[in-house]
Amino acid sequence: MRVILECKVRKKPTLPIEAEAIIPRNFLKGTDLVVFEGNKERKLSELFWIFVEGTAVSPENIEIVLNGDTSRIKRVGEYMDTGSILITGNIGMHCGNFMSGGTIEIIGNADSWLGREMRGGTILCRGNAGHYCATGYRGEKKGMQGGSVEVFGNAGDFCAEYLAGGTVHIHGSTGDFPGIEMRGGQLIIDGDATRPCANMKDGTCVILGQVHEMIPTFEKIDRRVLADWKITADVYKGDIANRGKGTLMVKTPGSVYYKK
Amino acid sequence: MSELLVKNACVIDPIRGINGEIMDIAIRDGRIVESVSDRSETIDAQRCLTLPGGIDSHTHVCGTKVNFGRYMSPEDMRAGRTQRRGKMHVTSGYYVPTTFGNSYRYSAMGYTTLLEGAMAPLEARHTHEEFTATPHQDMMANTLFDGNWAVMDAVREKNIKKAAAIVAWTLNAVKGYGIKLTNPGGTEAWGWGEDLTSIHESVPHFAVTPAEIITTMIKANELLKLPHSVHLHCNNLGKPGNYQTTLDTFELVPDLNPNRQTLYATHVQFHAYGGGTWRNICSKAEEITRSINSKPQIVMDMGQIMFCRTMTMTADGPMEFNLHCLHHNKWSNHDVELETGSGIIPVTYSKKSAVNCIMWAIGLELALLTKSPWQCLLETDNPNGAPFVKYPEVIGLLMSKKYRDEECATLHPDTEGRTSLCALEREMDWHDIAVMTRAGQAKALGIINQGKGHMGIGAEADIAIYPIRTDSVDPAREYRKVVEGFQKTRYTIKRGRVVSRDGEIIVDGANATFWVNAKVPVDLKMENDPEFIRRFEQFYTVRMSNYPVQDVYLPRGRCIETEAFT
Numbered sequence: 001m002r003v004i005l006e007c008k009v010r011k012k013p014t015l016p017i018e019a020e021a022i023i024p025r026n027f028l029k030g031t032d033l034v035v036f037e038g039n040k041e042r043k044l045s046e047l048f049w050i051f052v053e054g055t056a057v058s059p060e061n062i063e064i065v066l067n068g069d070t071s072r073i074k075r076v077g078e079y080m081d082t083g084s085i086l087i088t089g090n091i092g093m094h095c096g097n098f099m100s101g102g103t104i105e106i107i108g109n110a111d112s113w114l115g116r117e118m119r120g121g122t123i124l125c126r127g128n129a130g131h132y133c134a135t136g137y138r139g140e141k142k143g144m145q146g147g148s149v150e151v152f153g154n155a156g157d158f159c160a161e162y163l164a165g166g167t168v169h170i171h172g173s174t175g176d177f178p179g180i181e182m183r184g185g186q187l188i189i190d191g192d193a194t195r196p197c198a199n200m201k202d203g204t205c206v207i208l209g210q211v212h213e214m215i216p217t218f219e220k221i222d223r224r225v226l227a228d229w230k231i232t233a234d235v236y237k238g239d240i241a242n243r244g245k246g247t248l249m250v251k252t253p254g255s256v257y258y259k260k
Numbered sequence: 261m262s263e264l265l266v267k268n269a270c271v272i273d274p275i276r277g278i279n280g281e282i283m284d285i286a287i288r289d290g291r292i293v294e295s296v297s298d299r300s301e302t303i304d305a306q307r308c309l310t311l312p313g314g315i316d317s318h319t320h321v322c323g324t325k326v327n328f329g330r331y332m333s334p335e336d337m338r339a340g341r342t343q344r345r346g347k348m349h350v351t352s353g354y355y356v357p358t359t360f361g362n363s364y365r366y367s368a369m370g371y372t373t374l375l376e377g378a379m380a381p382l383e384a385r386h387t388h389e390e391f392t393a394t395p396h397q398d399m400m401a402n403t404l405f406d407g408n409w410a411v412m413d414a415v416r417e418k419n420i421k422k423a424a425a426i427v428a429w430t431l432n433a434v435k436g437y438g439i440k441l442t443n444p445g446g447t448e449a450w451g452w453g454e455d456l457t458s459i460h461e462s463v464p465h466f467a468v469t470p471a472e473i474i475t476t477m478i479k480a481n482e483l484l485k486l487p488h489s490v491h492l493h494c495n496n497l498g499k500p501g502n503y504q505t506t507l508d509t510f511e512l513v514p515d516l517n518p519n520r521q522t523l524y525a526t527h528v529q530f531h532a533y534g535g536g537t538w539r540n541i542c543s544k545a546e547e548i549t550r551s552i553n554s555k556p557q558i559v560m561d562m563g564q565i566m567f568c569r570t571m572t573m574t575a576d577g578p579m580e581f582n583l584h585c586l587h588h589n590k591w592s593n594h595d596v597e598l599e600t601g602s603g604i605i606p607v608t609y610s611k612k613s614a615v616n617c618i619m620w621a622i623g624l625e626l627a628l629l630t631k632s633p634w635q636c637l638l639e640t641d642n643p644n645g646a647p648f649v650k651y652p653e654v655i656g657l658l659m660s661k662k663y664r665d666e667e668c669a670t671l672h673p674d675t676e677g678r679t680s681l682c683a684l685e686r687e688m689d690w691h692d693i694a695v696m697t698r699a700g701q702a703k704a705l706g707i708i709n710q711g712k713g714h715m716g717i718g719a720e721a722d723i724a725i726y727p728i729r730t731d732s733v734d735p736a737r738e739y740r741k742v743v744e745g746f747q748k749t750r751y752t753i754k755r756g757r758v759v760s761r762d763g764e765i766i767v768d769g770a771n772a773t774f775w776v777n778a779k780v781p782v783d784l785k786m787e788n789d790p791e792f793i794r795r796f797e798q799f800y801t802v803r804m805s806n807y808p809v810q811d812v813y814l815p816r817g818r819c820i821e822t823e824a825f826t
Contacts, residue, residue, distance in 0.1 A: 140334050
């Protein structure tokens, strides 16, 4: 079953919509759902043209397609456990919070907090992601714990903060402090990064571009050929300031990396 | 003119010596009067238990460290969410709820007055802003002086008058209510990376001891004629074997005031540990209460812990660091310039932990072994021991030996041997509970004259009507009914208006903030003291002229004036 949600033109297009109701499982029983626009409760049909194609007997067969100006819609796919969501434009903050299964694909850019505290499933973002991509919330000790997040553009600051499991792959560059406080999992950055992996405890981070302002509390232990990317990389252990056992691999300067 | 008549109320009002009389209460314009006209609104209390509005004499609900507790715990902000409904704002949080969450839940339990346990003077504005957003309770702020440089200088010079003048100036500037000492000297030592382990150890760089700070501040407090006594969080909180420090501290306290205590020792449960390590920790509640029973000049509160997840927050920075070293979880530490510090960490009190079970037992032992309920007040050091919503359970435990025995049976097996709780037969009655939750607090805080804690003519009409019939409920057996009854009042009346009905808030609140202006002679005023001004401008990051809290922060401030030194 495919549910197409086409955004209606709104009087105040900048008002955020809190749409945690938009997950595949909820559409099994129809489209009679409510979301909040600003502080007002709205029916889904007040904000979207809804087209339903086909039927489904279980939520894993449901695909939701979001069209139109979706850049102010927040919390799409929160607590999603199965099925798929396709967003053809940009998406607002907190997309895929606490997601545990299924797939979200974003053709445009994602705002901050993409895949926050994710447990499983897959997020593909064809554009750029904002700050705090695949992290925990502020004050939370565990960030993303499973699943995978792939961003084909750049990501903002604090990407994969408190990462505890799963894979985060940024094809572009990241801002400040990617992989800060990492507990586990894998973070791959194809582009450049600034001050990566501060206070890392465990897990692996691979940076194939340039590192700006490397944190001084990492100990260089090895130089290794990474067959997957056909490069040599410097291998660091850290963050030794806090007895961390993480692995940070940074492409050796001069080693050429050809993107697959 | 608004009038209200509460009929058929079963009143327990310990301050006026009323114990379970069926009577009517007449209210006009927020105060209790002899009688009202026939046209007044009427509430039929149906012989239910009616008490003066509850008073919490030590809680942490407003201010920077509470807010940082909220900031640190997004998982808590996801709990206890309620939507906007009628007059109620949205709320969220369980152990550190939003200000409105605190206010509504306290109101539903019949509480109408709160004392914020620790306000750093420099951060008073934030506290007062949150006071105005806690609309259903009158508020007071204990002001921290434990590591105040100017005070410590005065203590070293043995100049009690100067210490008093500094306190008076600060209370006036930050609109504070009383003197709070948190680990006196220890928080300042922590600013230098050290801690004190005894009250006779010297604070680094200041050459004063905690004992000197405590005794000087007690005398300064009485010199200023402050309504409340010195409010002390003793040194060595939460360390096995710390009961000796607590007893030594109690020995320092003279009896200086005929109307109230001379020292308020807070959350004594955390200060009543025997043994030497976490492995052999045991209860010393008997020693502590023996001392309290012979010293009417001291009032304490329980600091009961309950088994749940919560957040500990205190100005006692070194103690929180020690706890952090045990738990390795989140930790926040904060230094407040020349004044104090703070620390925050989350904890979970579990029945599987022998230490937690012993702590739980000590709190109850303290209350049950203290002969006079006026000397041991009921609180959990919210949220350090447990969030305040657990008070009804504490009441149930104090009133029912059966409930205690049932709980004890589920505890860690070591508890029985290291505490004496199981041997205690005492069961408190309704009057004891009324003392421990409102009358005792009103007396200890010195707000009886402000019309708090009783229902005499002219008193503020703060009344809590609980859905409990004292003639038909036997608290020793039917403790569940007691717990449920205290969780939700039938009516909470605040200054003559019904604010909460069956747990539902029905009006917008308008609380007051009490503060103290102690008038000192002109020659002792700190704003005229060139040395004080010089040091202030030299060491603080704010100018002295920008330091005082403007009146706009207290839209409903109520000033209590005292004539000091007379």
